[in-house]
Amino acid sequence: MSVETNVVLYDAETAAALDYAPDGILQHLKTGSYTFETGATLPEIVLGYETWGTLNADASNAVLIAHALTGDSHVARGASTEPGWWDGFVGPGKTVDTDKYFVVAANMVGGCSGSTGPASLDPDGVPWGSRFPFTTIKDSVRLEARLADELGIAAWHTVLGGSMGGARALEWAVEFPERVRNCVVVAASAESSAEQIAFAQAQTAAIKLDPEFAGGDYYANELIPSAGLGIARRIAHITYRTATELDVRFGRMPQGDELPVSSPGLDRGRYQVESYLDHQASKLVGRFDANSYLVLTEALMSHDIARGHESIEAALARLAEVNVLVAAVDSDRLYWPEQSERLAALLPNPCKVQYITSPIGHDGFLTDIEQLGDALGERVFVREPDIQADAG
Amino acid sequence: MSVETNVVLYDAETAAALDYAPDGILQHLKTGSYTFETGATLPEIVLGYETWGTLNADASNAVLIAHALTGDSHVARGASTEPGWWDGFVGPGKTVDTDKYFVVAANMVGGCSGSTGPASLDPDGVPWGSRFPFTTIKDSVRLEARLADELGIAAWHTVLGGSMGGARALEWAVEFPERVRNCVVVAASAESSAEQIAFAQAQTAAIKLDPEFAGGDYYANELIPSAGLGIARRIAHITYRTATELDVRFGRMPQGDELPVSSPGLDRGRYQVESYLDHQASKLVGRFDANSYLVLTEALMSHDIARGHESIEAALARLAEVNVLVAAVDSDRLYWPEQSERLAALLPNPCKVQYITSPIGHDGFLTDIEQLGDALGERVFVREPDIQADAG
Structure with missing residues (x-):
């Protein structure tokens, strides 16, 4: 019997009343006080996140998916009534197989989909608004590291994202190379360009x-x-x-x-x-x-993995032990394939860029992500005994 | 002795006091009442324009240069103190040789550089502002035809323009094919695209x-x-x-x-x-x-030579007797070379697109226009006896 036949769909209200977390239902973690990269401190950052599947005993099957600029943590429908934005790609039996992997997606700090952002209230009950701090990709990653700690994930099997999510995935590997075994960077670059x-x-x-x-x-x-x-x-x-x-x-x-x-x-x-x-x-x-x-x-404008390092090359040198897969959409004219090629060439273990073929441009990372299925199956989600989920 | 050694530079005030028009000095023509393509009528449209060189006896050496979106009639310095935007391309001995050709450039109706536009006053002395009519490329061309009448130009030797000026040049040929012998369309298209x-x-x-x-x-x-x-x-x-x-x-x-x-x-x-x-x-x-x-x-969004005709092909069929030169900037990503190729292919006498090679994109039509010198010399500004200016 497949997992899907047993799935129960929850609306948000019902799900919130549960004392456990079904797949694809928004949860919240209070991460405590946080000092942003540029120096501002907020007394409490809450991260909204969702999970799918089950973490195995040695916590070796955890996959972090990072959303794009206006995306959110609802990557796949799971047990919720709402479709996810990568439903064809993430789920039971899909490329990112939630029967085997424990998938986590967090909303970015600064956003408006469950994590602390400008619309959140300060301790006096007033929205932060204009007082919300300048936020960077590094801030997002550092806060997600607190979430990983809380979930008992010492290292991600894979961090994966497209567009701004690709920037986050890459920054994760640069910031915490010992906590990332595979890194998949789709339609993104090492730094935001002038254009x-x-x-x-x-x-x-x-x-x-x-x-x-x-x-x-x-x-x-x-x-x-x-x-x-x-x-x-x-x-x-x-x-x-x-x-x-x-x-x-x-x-x-x-x-x-x-x-x-x-x-x-x-x-x-x-x-x-x-x-x-x-x-x-x-x-x-x-x-x-x-x-x-x-x-x-x-935050996206500020994206530059070299910040805090001597150069892009020095930042990427930290990825010597990380298996990196770089992918691009061939017709992308915002995150030009040339940027992906440059990133792939500068890696300590240079790799061949995988291409999504699409006439529509950058959004191909959403609409045609399944084209990466074979490459991901061969290079990332290989059938290792140690990554079978305990339950399922 | 070249014309340039005798040139006298005029500031705007001095020039305005003259009863003749030196090269590159703004003049004005009252064209009378005009009904726009979309039906609105204004009681008086003034066209601001400049000229360079001298019209010959049979008025066979007149060249109309059409400016781009935020351009103006000041194509070349001439006798003014202000540099022109195509100084390297238009002037004595230049590709568009004002020793031989009588060059005319008019400011577009709707603009703010000498022709009637939204800032102009209505008969009660109030700026037209929000009441200024929707204006099309065809309106600009029809009003410029009145200017040609006034100057005694039955047919232009050449109409030439880049970007929106290219759209105007093409529309001139479509609207009045019998009044255009050569048409040079640079970095422009038959119709504005969705993008x-x-x-x-x-x-x-x-x-x-x-x-x-x-x-x-x-x-x-x-x-x-x-x-x-x-x-x-x-x-x-x-x-x-x-x-x-x-x-x-x-x-x-x-x-x-x-x-x-x-x-x-x-x-x-x-x-x-x-x-x-x-x-x-x-x-x-x-x-x-x-x-x-x-x-x-x-006006540029409305650009579509097919409007009023059955199709683009039908509109272009009117150009059977017009010598058309289509040029593009190879790196242009606003007026894509594909659009120029399409235009060239749809002409009744299909032509090879001439390319400006530049890394900078669309603006190459301004910075690198001189790359078209040879093509224009061979195909447009050929040394015909009948196009020698009488004076000069």
């Missing part, structure tokens, strides 16, 4: 320009900076796709019966591609906090 | 989000929408360059002694690439009106 910084700057500027942003302290107000966050998302989303994909899907078609060129004023109808981006913007605004977008975008 | 529309949408949204935009009627206010226009420019400028160029020039270097990752808050120092884009934004804000940016960006 990535440039696109990010325009996005954060759009959020700050929104009059409802109120300097970051808008939580008590009636309105939130939806328009600014929406513009940020539009810019980002274009960079997540390719010109070709947008042209094939939308071209210059008008949206429904709207007329982009007919009104004598600027109140014209929209092109399909505008409506599509309006929809992307609106979806994000409905599920993501503008301050978190700002904080996490800044 | 170009998408990037443009984010830009116009940023301008409209600026609280100082005031719906477009900000001219009487103390503040203008600088921040919104600045974000628009940042987005646009990134698309005008390449990731490689930005990385080689700036990488992750901090600006001066600023510290991008050190402040515990979001008041951090900048990366060089941010400072560079701040500078680009600030320069544009100092010389360009936000409403004009909006109107002209909308």
Whole structure:
């Protein structure tokens, strides 16, 4: 009998009332006081996280999956009613097989999906807002190390992530090489590039320009900076796709019966591609906090595994004992394949970059991750006796 | 004796007092009332324009140069004190030789450099602002046809432009094929693509989000929408360059002694690439009106030579007697070379695309236009007896 036939789906309320954690249900860990890389201290950081499967006796089967910029810990549906963002990739019998591995995903500090972030309350009950500290990828990793401690995981079998999650996976291996046996870095790089910084700057500027942003302290107000966050998302989303994909899907078609060129004023109808981006913007605004977008975008801009080391090469030299798999989307024009090639070449054990073939660009790391199944099966999730889960 | 040794430089005030037009000095033509493509009518459209050289007796040596989105009519210095934006390309003895050709450049309607635009006053002395009509490339061309009439130019020897100027050059040939003998389209396409529309949408949204935009009627206010226009420019400028160029020039270097990752808050120092884009934004804000940016960006989004025809092919079929030269920048990632190739292939007389080789992307049409010198010399500015200027 497969695990799936026995699965019970929980809504959030029911799950919260349980005294155990089913797969894919949000849990919280109080990690205590934390001093960020740039020096600020918060009295309490809570990490929201989810798990799937069972940790084996020697804790050798733990896999950490790191989400991307606006992702969250809900990688796979598990016992929850909500689909996960990598459902086809993570689950019983899937590439990341939750029958064998104990999978953990934590929400990034600074985010808005269960971990402490700008919308969280300070000890006086006031949202941190503009006072939330500058956060880095290293901060996220160091806090996740506390989660690993709590879960009894001395070393991860694998840390794995795409986009900003790839940056986190790599930073995990650099920060704690003795705690990472395999590291899978998809559509990410050793450091954010000038162009990535440039696109990010325009996005954060759009959020700050929104009059409802109120300097970051808008939580008590009636309105939130939806328009600014929406513009940020539009810019980002274009960079997540390719010109070709947008042209094939939308071209210059008008949206429904709207007329982009007919009104004598600027109140014209929209092109399909505008409506599509309006929809992307609106979806994000409905599920993501503008301050978190700002904080996490800044964290991504700050991504540089060389910080605190002499050079990228020196940082990567720490990975001599880590099995690293670097993957890229061939049409990615935000995290250029050249960046992945450079990372792979600079590793102490240089590796061949695995390619996801997709016409859609960066988002291929979400839509086509299963193309990495064979490579991961051969190089990472090999059938070792010691990684069989005890239960299952 | 070359023309340049006799040149007298004029400042704007002196030039305005003259009763003749030296090279490269802004002149104005009242074209009368005009009904825009989308139906709105303004009682008077003034076109600002400049000329270089002398029209010959049979008016066969007239060249129209069309500027790009935030360009203007000041293509070459001429007798003015200000350098032109194509000085190395247009002038006495240059590729576009003003000793032989009578060169004309008009500012686009809707702009802010001498032609009627949103900042111009209505008959009651109030700026048009939000009431300025939706403007298309076709409107610009139709008004320039009035200028050609006034100057006694029945047909242009050549219409030539890059980027949005390339769109105008092409639209000129489609709209008035009998008035264009040669058409040079650089780094432009037959229609704006989904991606170009998408990037443009984010830009116009940023301008409209600026609280100082005031719906477009900000001219009487103390503040203008600088921040919104600045974000628009940042987005646009990134698309005008390449990731490689930005990385080689700036990488992750901090600006001066600023510290991008050190402040515990979001008041951090900048990366060089941010400072560079701040500078680009600030320069544009100092010389360009936000409403004009909006109107002209909308015009570019509307670019589609097929509008009013059955198809792109049907529109281009009108160019059977026009000698068309299509050129692209090999690294352009806003006006993709594929778009130029498509245009060239769809012409009634398909042509080989001429390439500007540059690592910097779209802006290569400005910085490296002289690479087209040979192709233009061979295919457009051939030494025909009938195109010698009478004077000079």
